Amino acid sequence: MSSDPRVLRSNIPVVDIPELTVGEYVRNKLSHLDPELICLIDANTDEQITIGHLKRLSHSIAVALINRGVTKTDRLVYSGQNTIQHTVLRFVAIFLGLPICPLSPTFEAYEVEQEVTSMSATVVLTQQQDLPKFKRVLESDNNSIKFVVIFNATCDTHVSEKHVTYEQLVDEGRDQTLITIPYFPVDHNVDPCLLIHTSGSTGRPKCVILKHASxxxxxxxxxxxxxxxxxxxxxxxxxxxxxxxxxxxxxxxxxxxxxxxxxxxxxxxxxxxxxxxxxxxxxxxxxxxxxxxxxxxxxxxxxxxxxxxxxxxxxxxxxxxxxxxxxxxxxxxxxxxx
Structure with a gap:
C-alpha cells in the first residue's frame, strides 16, 4: 500500500460485495421478505402491490417473453414514469438476466431514435403516453425491434402485430415460473446490467455501462x-x-x-x-x-x-x-x- 502523504485514505471499512448476479441477489433478498408486505404504493392512484404479487407478476411476464422469442442477446429499452407496472417490468429484466436500457422522461422522438439505434435495442417497453415517441424509430428501416410492450395502457389502446400489452403478457404467463433466476447465463464481472446513453444532441451518443458487480x-x-x-x-x-x-x-x-x-x-x-x-x-x-x-x-x-x-x-x-x-x-x- 502506498505511503504517499498526498493520498487520503478513509478509515471506514470497505463493504463486502457479494459474488453474485443482480438476479441472484434480488431473488435471495425477496425470498426472506414477507410475501404479504406492501412494497410499492403509487401516490397518484393509491394502487399497491405486495412482495408476493411482485414476484408472481415478474415470473409470469418473464415466461411470456421467453415464449415470444426473447433470448440472451436481447436488449430491453424502457420509457415511462414511475408506475407499479413499470417497476414490475424492471424486475422481469432482472429475473431474466437481460440488460436494462432506460430512456430519460425528457427524451422526445429524436433522442429516442438515437438511443434505440445506438444500443441495438430489440424490445421496447413503454407506457402508452410515450408510444408516439417511438413512431419515428419504428417506421425506420434502421432498427432491430422485435416487438413493443405497452404498460399502463387504457381500454382504447391500439395494438398492432408488433404490440403487446402488459396485461396480455400476464395472461400468457399466468401461474408459470422461471426454472432459475437469472434465467439466462450471466457473468457478473463481464455482462452489463444497466446501459444508459447520452442523447447524441451534442455529438455521438456515449454509453455508460454498469455491470452486475457495479x-x-x-x-x-x-x-x-x-x-x-x-x-x-x-x-x-x-x-x-x-x-x-x-x-x-x-x-x-x-x-x-x-x-x-x-x-x-x-x-x-x-x-x-x-x-x-x-x-x-x-x-x-x-x-x-x-x-x-x-x-x-x-x-x-x-x-x-x-x-x-x-x-x-x-x-x-x-x-x-x-x-x-x-x-x-x-x-x-x-x-x-x-
Missing part, C-alpha cells in the same frame, strides 16, 4: 449505510427519482430488497410528495436540492403533517448548508447527502 456495490453500500434504520420496523420511503435515470433505476429495486414500503409517483409534484408523507406515514424521504426550501418557507412548509419523517436523503447537486440546518432544527431529522 450495481451490487450500490445495493450493498445503501444497505450498509442504512443498516440500523432498516432493522426492525419497516421504513416507509418516498422516492422521486425517475426510473428513466440512473438514480431511480438503482434506488427503486434496492429499497424493495431492503424490505421498505416504497411510495412512488406516476405524475410527480412536490405537493404530492409532501402530502404522501402525511397520508402514508413516510419515514424516509428522498429529495432533490431544489425541493429543500419548501420545508422551511412557502405554502407547503406547514400544509402537511411531516412529523413521521426520520431521515431525509438528498443528492444530485450541492445542498445549501443553511437550508439543511433549518430542516434539521425544524423537523429533528437525520439529514444525509449522497
Amino acid at each position: 450495481i451490487l456495490r450500490f445495493y450493498s453500500e445503501l444497505g450498509h449505510a442504512f443498516h440500523k434504520e432498516f432493522q426492525g420496523t419497516p421504513q416507509v420511503v418516498s422516492v422521486l427519482n425517475p426510473l428513466g435515470h440512473i438514480g431511480g433505476s438503482q434506488l427503486v429495486p434496492s429499497f424493495i430488497c431492503l424490505g421498505a414500503k416504497q411510495v412512488i409517483y406516476s405524475e410527480f409534484t412536490v405537493d404530492l410528495q409532501f402530502g404522501s408523507v402525511e397520508r402514508y406515514g413516510v419515514t424516509f424521504m428522498v429529495i432533490f436540492p431544489s425541493i429543500g426550501d419548501n420545508f422551511i418557507e412557502g405554502e407547503l412548509c406547514n400544509k402537511y403533517d411531516l412529523s413521521s419523517l426520520k431521515i431525509i436523503l438528498t443528492g444530485g447537486a450541492h445542498f445549501p448548508a443553511h437550508i439543511a440546518r433549518a430542516i434539521i432544527n425544524k423537523y429533528h431529522v437525520s439529514f444525509r447527502e449522497s
Whole structure:
C-alpha cells in the first residue's frame, strides 16, 4: 500500500460485495421478505402491490417473453414514469438476466431514435403516453425491434402485430415460473446490467455501462449505510427519482430488497410528495436540492403533517448548508447527502 502523504485514505471499512448476479441477489433478498408486505404504493392512484404479487407478476411476464422469442442477446429499452407496472417490468429484466436500457422522461422522438439505434435495442417497453415517441424509430428501416410492450395502457389502446400489452403478457404467463433466476447465463464481472446513453444532441451518443458487480456495490453500500434504520420496523420511503435515470433505476429495486414500503409517483409534484408523507406515514424521504426550501418557507412548509419523517436523503447537486440546518432544527431529522 502506498505511503504517499498526498493520498487520503478513509478509515471506514470497505463493504463486502457479494459474488453474485443482480438476479441472484434480488431473488435471495425477496425470498426472506414477507410475501404479504406492501412494497410499492403509487401516490397518484393509491394502487399497491405486495412482495408476493411482485414476484408472481415478474415470473409470469418473464415466461411470456421467453415464449415470444426473447433470448440472451436481447436488449430491453424502457420509457415511462414511475408506475407499479413499470417497476414490475424492471424486475422481469432482472429475473431474466437481460440488460436494462432506460430512456430519460425528457427524451422526445429524436433522442429516442438515437438511443434505440445506438444500443441495438430489440424490445421496447413503454407506457402508452410515450408510444408516439417511438413512431419515428419504428417506421425506420434502421432498427432491430422485435416487438413493443405497452404498460399502463387504457381500454382504447391500439395494438398492432408488433404490440403487446402488459396485461396480455400476464395472461400468457399466468401461474408459470422461471426454472432459475437469472434465467439466462450471466457473468457478473463481464455482462452489463444497466446501459444508459447520452442523447447524441451534442455529438455521438456515449454509453455508460454498469455491470452486475457495479450495481451490487450500490445495493450493498445503501444497505450498509442504512443498516440500523432498516432493522426492525419497516421504513416507509418516498422516492422521486425517475426510473428513466440512473438514480431511480438503482434506488427503486434496492429499497424493495431492503424490505421498505416504497411510495412512488406516476405524475410527480412536490405537493404530492409532501402530502404522501402525511397520508402514508413516510419515514424516509428522498429529495432533490431544489425541493429543500419548501420545508422551511412557502405554502407547503406547514400544509402537511411531516412529523413521521426520520431521515431525509438528498443528492444530485450541492445542498445549501443553511437550508439543511433549518430542516434539521425544524423537523429533528437525520439529514444525509449522497
